[in-house]
Amino acid sequence: MGNAALLPVAFEVILIAGALLVLMVAVIADRRRSVWAPIAGVAYLAAAAAGILQWRAVAESGGDLYFSTPDIVIVRSPMVVMDGFSAFAAILLGLLGFVALLGSWDLVVRLGKRSAEFVALGLLAVAGLHMMAATPNLIVIFIGLETASISFYILAGFIRGSRASDESALKYFLLGSLASAMFLYGIALTFAATGSLTIYGANSIRDFFSVAIITEPGILLAGLALMLAGLFFKVSAAPFHQWAPDVYQGAPSAAVGLMAAGIKVAAFAALARIFIGGFISQIDAWAPIIGVVAALSMVVGTTMALVQTDLKRLLAYSGVAHSGYLLATFVGGVEGVPPMWFYVSTYAFMVVGAFTIVSVVNGPAAHAAPISSFKGLAKRSPEMGWLLAIIMFGLSGMPFFAGFVGKVFAFVVAGEAGFLWLVVIGTLATVVGLAFYLKVVATIFAPDESGEGLEASTSARIAIAISATVTVVFGIVPWPLLEVVRDALPI
Amino acid sequence: MIVTTTWFLLLAAALFSIGVAGVLIRRNALVMFMSIELMLNAVNLTFVAVSRELGLIEGQVAALFVMVVAATEVTVGLAIVVAVFRTRASANVDELAEMKG
Numbered sequence: 001m002g003n004a005a006l007l008p009v010a011f012e013v014i015l016i017a018g019a020l021l022v023l024m025v026a027v028i029a030d031r032r033r034s035v036w037a038p039i040a041g042v043a044y045l046a047a048a049a050a051g052i053l054q055w056r057a058v059a060e061s062g063g064d065l066y067f068s069t070p071d072i073v074i075v076r077s078p079m080v081v082m083d084g085f086s087a088f089a090a091i092l093l094g095l096l097g098f099v100a101l102l103g104s105w106d107l108v109v110r111l112g113k114r115s116a117e118f119v120a121l122g123l124l125a126v127a128g129l130h131m132m133a134a135t136p137n138l139i140v141i142f143i144g145l146e147t148a149s150i151s152f153y154i155l156a157g158f159i160r161g162s163r164a165s166d167e168s169a170l171k172y173f174l175l176g177s178l179a180s181a182m183f184l185y186g187i188a189l190t191f192a193a194t195g196s197l198t199i200y201g202a203n204s205i206r207d208f209f210s211v212a213i214i215t216e217p218g219i220l221l222a223g224l225a226l227m228l229a230g231l232f233f234k235v236s237a238a239p240f241h242q243w244a245p246d247v248y249q250g251a252p253s254a255a256v257g258l259m260a261a262g263i264k265v266a267a268f269a270a271l272a273r274i275f276i277g278g279f280i281s282q283i284d285a286w287a288p289i290i291g292v293v294a295a296l297s298m299v300v301g302t303t304m305a306l307v308q309t310d311l312k313r314l315l316a317y318s319g320v321a322h323s324g325y326l327l328a329t330f331v332g333g334v335e336g337v338p339p340m341w342f343y344v345s346t347y348a349f350m351v352v353g354a355f356t357i358v359s360v361v362n363g364p365a366a367h368a369a370p371i372s373s374f375k376g377l378a379k380r381s382p383e384m385g386w387l388l389a390i391i392m393f394g395l396s397g398m399p400f401f402a403g404f405v406g407k408v409f410a411f412v413v414a415g416e417a418g419f420l421w422l423v424v425i426g427t428l429a430t431v432v433g434l435a436f437y438l439k440v441v442a443t444i445f446a447p448d449e450s451g452e453g454l455e456a457s458t459s460a461r462i463a464i465a466i467s468a469t470v471t472v473v474f475g476i477v478p479w480p481l482l483e484v485v486r487d488a489l490p491i
Numbered sequence: 492m493i494v495t496t497t498w499f500l501l502l503a504a505a506l507f508s509i510g511v512a513g514v515l516i517r518r519n520a521l522v523m524f525m526s527i528e529l530m531l532n533a534v535n536l537t538f539v540a541v542s543r544e545l546g547l548i549e550g551q552v553a554a555l556f557v558m559v560v561a562a563t564e565v566t567v568g569l570a571i572v573v574a575v576f577r578t579r580a581s582a583n584v585d586e587l588a589e590m591k592g
Contacts, residue, residue: 139553146560150567157571166575167587173571174523174584177564178514181530184557185507188537188550192500195545197553 007057008082008134010050011090012127015097018043019123026116037108040119041101044126048094054087059487078198081136085337088488089133089269092345096261096352097126103356103463104254107364111158118158122258125151129266133273136199138187141270145183145234148266149176152259156251164367168250175233175243183230189223199278209281217285224286227274228293234267236316237293237323238300245308245316250367253312253359260319260355261348268326268344269490272337277490280333287331291419294331297324298429305436311358311369314436315351318395321429322347325410328422332413334491339413341485343406346474350394350403353467357388360456360464371440376448384456385444387468394471396437397430401475409482499540506533520572520582531561 006013021043022036029035101108101122108115128147135141153176157169191197194208201207214220229240236244248256275286301321308314326343329336361377361384362369378385394401407430411423456464474481506529513526535554542550576582 139556143556143560146563150563153567153571157574160574161578163578166571166578169571170520170575170584170587173568174514174520174527177524177527177568178511178530181507181510181527181534184531184534185537188503188534188541188553191550191553192537192541195541195547197549 007050007054008080008086010054011047011094011130011134014047014050015043015123015127015130018046019120019127022116022120022123026113034108034112034115036116037101037105037119040123041098043123044094044098044101046094047126048091048098051087051090051092051094054082054090055084058082058084058087078201079135079137079140081134081200083490084487085269085273085490086130086134088341088485089265090130092265092341092348093126093130093133093262096265096348097122097258099349099463099466100258100261100352102459102466103257103352103359104364105459105463106359106457107252107254110364114158118155118255121151121155122255125155125258126262129262132266133269136201136204136273136277138190138197138199138274141274142180142184142187144266145270146180148263149180149234152176152263155255155259156247158255159252159365159367162250162365162367164250165252166250168247168367171243171250172247179230179233179240181230182226182233186223186226186228186230189219189226191223193217193220193223199273205278209279220282221285224275224279224282225289228271228286228289231267231271232293232323235264235271235323235326236320237327238297238320239293241297241300241317241320241323244319245304245313248316248319249310249312249369252365252367253355253362253369254364256312257352257355260315261351264319264323264326264351265344265348268340271330272340273490275330276334276337280491283333287333287417287419290327290330291414291422294324294327295422295425297321297327298426299324302429302433302436305433308436309371311371311374311440312355312367314371314440315354315358318433318436319351321433322395324429325407325426328414328419328426329410331419331422332417334489335416336410336413337489338482338485339406339409341488342474342478342481343410345481345485346394346402346406346470349467349470350391353391353464353471354388354395356460356463356467357384357391360384360460361454371443374440374443375446377444377454379448380452381454381456383461384454384464387464389441389444390468390471391464392437392441394468394475396434398434399475400472402471402473402478403475405475405478496540496544499536503533503536503540506530506536518583518585520575520584523584524568524572528561528565531557 125148128144131144153173159165198204233240305317329340397403510526510530538550538554
């Protein structure tokens with residue numbers, strides 16, 4: 001059993017060991033050279049490789065390393081679950097962490113000795129994020145959420161003495177803790193209603209619904225609503241989005257990519273695990289709530305993004321709209337999980353790429369990123385200009401870019417589930433959204449007299465190139481990824 | 492008069508509501524922070540009361556985990572409040588208005 005028993009937790013073990021190693025090396029190493037940053041890069045890649053091993057083990061094992069029901073081909077225990085769902089999350093989060101680290105390299109170099117903490121916090125956050133996807137236990141999901149959130153609060157306030165960075169950290173901390181507490185109270189009420197904290201297995205929530213008839217659903221519904229509210233906050237879905245623009249703007253640009261993309265991946269994974277894995281029998285109760293929040297997020301995110309003059313705030317509001325499109329996949333139940341994975345994995349790389357470009361143009365520690373500072377970017381640095389244009393096209397949902405494929409599949413799932421009004425609102429929001437994405441593209445290609453050259457570091461260029469490649473490749477040939485995510489279900 | 496589990500659940504709900512109201516209404520970062528701790532303790536009370544009612548150990552274990560998480564939140568939260576206080580000499584969240592739009 002030896003290796004098989006370690007494999008399900010290998011992702012977390014590698015990243016946490018990496019974080020501890022980084023902190024120890026930082027104590028003894030030469031303080032002028034950031035030798036610990038490559039350690040973190042290796043840890044991210046090793047963790048992604050562990051995810052691939054998990055994926056293969058799940059495909060080969062036929063299932064019952066610990067215990068499983070006959071119809072489900074996965075490995076699971078009451079605390080850790082290793083299935084296609086968690087393995088895909090591991091691969092995605094490992095690669096995302098690596099690209100985000102490359103993107104934040106400039107900041108790592110500038111921070112000097114303190115960059116060890118910066119890098120270690122990133123590793124711990126990603127470990128927490130994956131914990132949210134790889135457990136059937138609600139309390140462990142909460143612990144993963146807090147591990148990631150607390151790391152992100154610190155990363156948001158990482159620039160010492162910067163009023164904007166402090167403000168960002170305090171706002172994120174106060175509102176984030178409020179959301180975590182609501183999520184936790186939701187777990188407690190669900191526990192009161194069902195007598196279980198586990199999604200699968202004996203005495204689980206699924207067990208409960210297969211035998212029990214709920215006569216007074218009040219406590220259960222309150223619990224579901226509170227858990228939803230907590231996760232809506234974390235993915236900045238409207239009306240729980242007010243923190244996002246301020247936090248994204250105040251935090252160092254190089255850290256925002258991981259914060260914004262990582263929490264979306266993990267929170268949507270947890271949402272799928274809890275609501276599609278555990279509460280699928282109650283879909284009639286929660287699907288309409290998710291539908292309304294999805295529509296609201298699309299409308300609010302798109303309209304607010306139209307009037308933004310700062311690219312970081314624009315990306316924050318665009319993130320609100322994208323949460324709406326992602327939530328639209330959930331009304332389709334288990335059918336919506338593959339489109340959700342496709343959408344969130346391509347979106348995550350676009351976001352990291354976009355914030356990396358912001359940190360190249362405005363500096364990795366800066367908090368302001370006025371759109372006017374991108375004027376004539378295509379002339380100052382043709383490479384950056386074109387890559388940012390590609391990512392903007394991808395985010396806007398232009399055909400032949402990954403965002404388009406993701407949106408089409410999301411809308412198909414929502415339409416088949418009978419939420420046609422949601423599809424209509426989503427399509428309208430996409431069309432209106434083109435306005436602000438194309439405004440950015442127009443600014444990039446606008447003539448600019450004062451144009452001085454722009455030097456980007458190699459690591460930042462690699463990170464941006466990877467995210468632009470993801471945007472283009474999966475926009476033109478989405479089939480391989482769609483094939484893979486079909487096996488990544490939380491059931 | 493018998494005190495049933497329902498009483499504990501109602502008390503926890505009341506404490507939680509007071510906590511939410513505190514976060515939304517009060518403007519001092521430290522008081523908001525204490526309100527969040529109150530919410531977490533209301534959750535703990537719910538866990539323990541339900542655990543006792545159902546005869547399950549999970550809820551009590553959950554309460555222990557929540558206490559640890561709350562403690563880590565305190566360390567980070569106080570550090571952030573101190574950092575803000577250093578740059579502004581105030582813990583009033585209404586003065587946090589660097590960014591708008």
